[in-house]
Amino acid sequence: MTHARTNMLLLRTPEGIVFSLPLAGPMSRFLAWGVDVACITAATSLLRQILGLFGGAGFASATYAIAYFVISIGYGIAFEWYWRGQTLGKRVLNLRVMDVQALRLEFGQVVVRNLLRFVDLLPGLYLVGGTACVLSRRFQRLGDLAANTIVVRNPQIAQPNLEQLLGGKFNSLLEYRHLAARLRQRTSPQAAAVALEALLRRDELDPKARLEVFQGLADHFHSLADFPPEAVEQLSDEQYVRNVVEILYRRAGKS
Amino acid sequence: MIIDLARFLAEERKHWTELETTLERMERHPEQRMRLTELLKFHELYERTSADLAKIETFASEPEIRKYLEGLVARAYGEIHETREKQKRLNPWRWFVETFPQTFRRHVAAFWISLAVTVAGCVFGGVAIRIDPDAKHIIMPFPALNGDPSERVRKEETEKQDKMAGNKSTFAAQLMTHNTQVAIFTMALGITWGAGTAIELFYNGVILGAVAVDYVYAGQARFLLGWLLPHGVVEIPSILLGGQAGFLLASALIGWGSRKTRGQRLREIVPDLVTIIIGAGVLLVWAGIVESFLSQYHQPVIPYALKIAFGAVELLALTLFLSRSGLAAERSSAK
Numbered sequence: 001m002t003h004a005r006t007n008m009l010l011l012r013t014p015e016g017i018v019f020s021l022p023l024a025g026p027m028s029r030f031l032a033w034g035v036d037v038a039c040i041t042a043a044t045s046l047l048r049q050i051l052g053l054f055g056g057a058g059f060a061s062a063t064y065a066i067a068y069f070v071i072s073i074g075y076g077i078a079f080e081w082y083w084r085g086q087t088l089g090k091r092v093l094n095l096r097v098m099d100v101q102a103l104r105l106e107f108g109q110v111v112v113r114n115l116l117r118f119v120d121l122l123p124g125l126y127l128v129g130g131t132a133c134v135l136s137r138r139f140q141r142l143g144d145l146a147a148n149t150i151v152v153r154n155p156q157i158a159q160p161n162l163e164q165l166l167g168g169k170f171n172s173l174l175e176y177r178h179l180a181a182r183l184r185q186r187t188s189p190q191a192a193a194v195a196l197e198a199l200l201r202r203d204e205l206d207p208k209a210r211l212e213v214f215q216g217l218a219d220h221f222h223s224l225a226d227f228p229p230e231a232v233e234q235l236s237d238e239q240y241v242r243n244v245v246e247i248l249y250r251r252a253g254k255s
Numbered sequence: 256m257i258i259d260l261a262r263f264l265a266e267e268r269k270h271w272t273e274l275e276t277t278l279e280r281m282e283r284h285p286e287q288r289m290r291l292t293e294l295l296k297f298h299e300l301y302e303r304t305s306a307d308l309a310k311i312e313t314f315a316s317e318p319e320i321r322k323y324l325e326g327l328v329a330r331a332y333g334e335i336h337e338t339r340e341k342q343k344r345l346n347p348w349r350w351f352v353e354t355f356p357q358t359f360r361r362h363v364a365a366f367w368i369s370l371a372v373t374v375a376g377c378v379f380g381g382v383a384i385r386i387d388p389d390a391k392h393i394i395m396p397f398p399a400l401n402g403d404p405s406e407r408v409r410k411e412e413t414e415k416q417d418k419m420a421g422n423k424s425t426f427a428a429q430l431m432t433h434n435t436q437v438a439i440f441t442m443a444l445g446i447t448w449g450a451g452t453a454i455e456l457f458y459n460g461v462i463l464g465a466v467a468v469d470y471v472y473a474g475q476a477r478f479l480l481g482w483l484l485p486h487g488v489v490e491i492p493s494i495l496l497g498g499q500a501g502f503l504l505a506s507a508l509i510g511w512g513s514r515k516t517r518g519q520r521l522r523e524i525v526p527d528l529v530t531i532i533i534g535a536g537v538l539l540v541w542a543g544i545v546e547s548f549l550s551q552y553h554q555p556v557i558p559y560a561l562k563i564a565f566g567a568v569e570l571l572a573l574t575l576f577l578s579r580s581g582l583a584a585e586r587s588s589a590k
């Protein structure tokens with residue numbers, strides 16, 4: 001297991017596959033905790049109202065004292081165990097508690113990380129836990145360190161609609177197969193991904209920024225493969241990048 | 256770096272979806288066991304998705320898909336490579352009478368350390384109150400303990416009204432939750448390499464020792480025993496159990512003489528920490544009830560001799576429970 005300088009935890013499986021887990025930072029965790037505190041407060045207030053209806057001050061206050069204690073401690077334990085690492089707050093913020101080696105979360109780990117909150121909360125507002133989280137390589141508060149857990153951001157899929165993006169238009173660059181092959185050879189994965197992202201997000205950019213982005217990308221791809229003027233002279237920078245992406249992401253030889 | 260992403264997606268996506276569905280089913284129903292054919296299929300899907308991830312990392316591709324595949328592989332990895340024994344369905348009674356005392360005995364050295372630190376605190380508190388009786392309000396910053404012991408005993412014994420009337424259950428609930436918080440806090444402070452646990456136990460000992468010496472020297476030893484023994488013989492050991500868990504956590508952090516990594520050591524003791532602290536919580540429920548419903552009543556309502564005898568029986572029962580309960584099951588599993 002290795003750790004990048006970014007907020008990613010990299011894990012290598014015995015099969016040699018490396019995958020990364022995006023670690024949740026202190027701020028998103030603090031916000032999730034805020035949501036959880038609001039939920040606990042709402043639940044205990046509701047309980048107090050309900051117990052008030054039954055009368056009998058002794059019974060009501062005794063039940064409330066125990067219920068408040070059980071809810072405030074048991075909330076995190078019950079939700080994280082039942083929802084496999086998520087409380088309501090973590091669900092809202094799209095976070096999840098995981099074992100530090102990405103193994104299944106054990107009940108004991110859930111209990112220990114939640115009980116250690118007593119120290120993490122000191123002297124108030126998660127000062128100890130927050131400091132530990134900021135200083136830790138894996139953004140772990142003390143409870144996470146003791147329980148061998150981390151909090152990750154839940155990855156969500158968003159697949160590009162390539163057919164809509166690339167489909168149907170004549171690509172003048174494909175007429176020059178040797179140059180297209182050179183372009184595929186020289187383009188780095190990162191540059192290809194940036195070009196694809198730029199096309200996918202073109203509508204999110206304002207017109208000026210869009211022109212600048214595609215001009216920059218077109219200049220970069222021009223420097224990698226010098227297509228003849230007749231192939232590119234009628235193309236805007238954006239259309240040029242679109243044609244390049246089609247070359248990069250379509251199988252060689254397929255038009 | 257060339258990959259036909261659209262074709263790749265069309266061919267592989269159904270396998271990813273199948274793996275995701277399987278994972279969701281496993282996560283929703285963790286108690287369900289897979290048949291061999293399902294397991295083989297699950298493993299195949301995991302390997303296929305892992306291979307897709309490797310492929311997509313080698314070639315330029317859409318980062319969101321890589322993240323999605325990483326998420327799938329990460330979730331499946333946890334299920335495939337988990338070697339820890341799957342938790343059996345919990346039998347609360349069996350857990351309490353077997354697992355809890357067995358766990359206590361397995362780490363009894365940490366309990367003795369916990370006891371020794373508390374006793375040291377008691378000695379310090381007792382000596383301090385004898386040397387400087389005027390410092391009572393500093394050593395015991397609780398108004399109820401700052402008065403003259405003889406005066407308090409006189410008041411308690413001549414009380415005509417039941418001062419606890421209507422409040423016993425509330426008081427019991429407050430005691431249970433407060434003492435459980437103290438036990439949890441004592442355990443949690445083990446994360447400070449045990450220093451916080453030791454300070455907490457020592458401080459508890461200081462107060463206990465100071466109160467004891469104050470009452471004994473005031474000639475109120477019988478009242479003290481009648482007041483403290485019924486609940487104290489369970490409450491104090493429960494806090495010591497919190498200390499035991501705290502020192503256990505500290506020893507896993509420090510790892511003297513161990514070749515294992517800190518992570519491995521912590522992973523090993525986490526279930527025992529949970530067992531000890533929940534066991535302490537159960538004992539504190541009993542202690543809270545006794546303190547509220549029995550300890551607060553003194554002679555002539557309840558004779559001191561009876562309260563002291565009750566406390567002694569409880570202490571004996573607790574000692575036998577922690578030292579003997581679950582021994583037979585322990586021996587039979589060792590064979």
